[in-house]
Amino acid sequence: MRVGIFAKTFAGTTPDVVLAAARNAGYASVQYNFACSGLGALPQTIPIAAVTAIREASERTGVAIAAISATYNMIHPDIAIREAGRRSFAAIAAAAHAAGSTLLTVCTGSRDAADQWRDHPDNQGVEAWQDMVAEFGHLLAVAEQHDIFIGVEPELANVINSAAKARRLIDVMASERIRIVLDPANLFESEDAEARGRIIDEAIDLLKDRIAIAHAKDRNDDGSFAAAGKGVIDYPRYVASLRKAGFDGDVITHGLSAVEAPDVAAFLGPLVASEGSNT
Template sequence: MRYGILAHNLGKTDCKELARRVSAYGLEFVQLALAKALTDFDTSLGKLNPGMGHYVADSFAREGVRIGVLGCYINPIDPNPELRRQQIDRFKEHLRYARDFGTTMVATETGSVKAFLDVYPDSTEETRWNLLRSAVQEMVEEAERWGVRAVIEASQNEVVRTPELMQRLLEEVPSEHFGVLMDPVNLLNASNYDRQHEIVQRAFDLWGDKIVLAHIKDFDITPEGRMVYAPMGTGKLDVPFFLNLLKQYKPYTNISFEGGIKPEEVPAALEYVKRFS
């Protein structure tokens, strides 16, 4: 397995400095959310271009770091139609220039249910689902045009939050250019984490063949019953179980540290996960 990190977990700074930081921790790739990670570029809609992509890719390559995926985390069911259109267009722009940044993948989650309900409290789950499916269909068609992948991540409190809902989306938007970002913790919550083996195994059984990238983070449960970040190896995620499944289904998968990991925690986290991979 190869390990990387969400680049902005190491701070928002200029491209060359960020590449140096990633390399100094012995990480091999980044998940790069341009607007969250880089200070030396305007990456707003309409500004991406091949030259920018080449500069960023070359800066990381000189430090021995690859850009494994561009993060473009949008709300594809934004209740404001104009904002929803802008965000989908931004994701599509990332797809068009992904290869210039040295990757073939752009990732997002599936939209805040709460934000939609705040505006449309009487809306149904099917209404939100249809908006998501339409957005994903459009993004996947753009990915097909450019020979890259639109990558979708499940997350609690969003439209796709269970293995079964991810499978439904894969069935309704069938394409080899639609990949899944596997984050086992995002399939869990305070009421089901004690069934994590069953839930994570179910995800691999349903769409393990569609996984193109993985996230890893640890978590704990507060006395009040809330899920919170925990340093790697100190929480409730069964890390060996997850990594063994990943090795079986998708050997050599890129795995990105994320969540609340702090720079000073990276060396211990890397040492811990490498025991099982």
């Protein structure tokens, strides 16, 4: 395993600046976002020079590009907004290999027209599921064309809001291109310690054949988010469960400030490096 971080944690609009900041804070990889190249999170055109700059910055700093964000609202009530998201996904997919990654990360979205991270009563309806499946049909065609993988992150306020729903998506789409980005803090809001551990362990076991990236953020007792190691999630148990499941990918932290980043790297590093985490 490697410890990584969301590139957008650090200020800057050039990959040299952002990846150097990640390295200096103690990270070996990033989940990249084209906003860090000054192009916005969902560019519809990506200059070759911008892609080359990412690859060269990665080589200079030694910070790997573990994945690239291509998240848009896959079930937005306005089809034109979905179509724009698809175009951006396709542009990012076309650039991914040259930038240094084969994994594009997505979330499945919300019927809330203003905020894809806000829950909506229609998110768990039949029509929302059908729209999402249709959207994945478009994305999988792009993934095949460009030989990339799609990392789907379960989010409580989205269509895929649990490990069970993620497993259902994998089974319905029946494509090896579908992978999972698993964040333990996205699996519950407020639970007691026993329930938290069980929910996380069961999610890892259910999805272990598809987990491409493990995220690392935390929850406070009141359900609000916290930086990894600052909340109630049992991180030694989480990492041990990942290792037991055979996971050896990147553990990517987010939901923290640049100021907090070195401390979180120092917290996660020994857990990820220690073979004792599997006992």
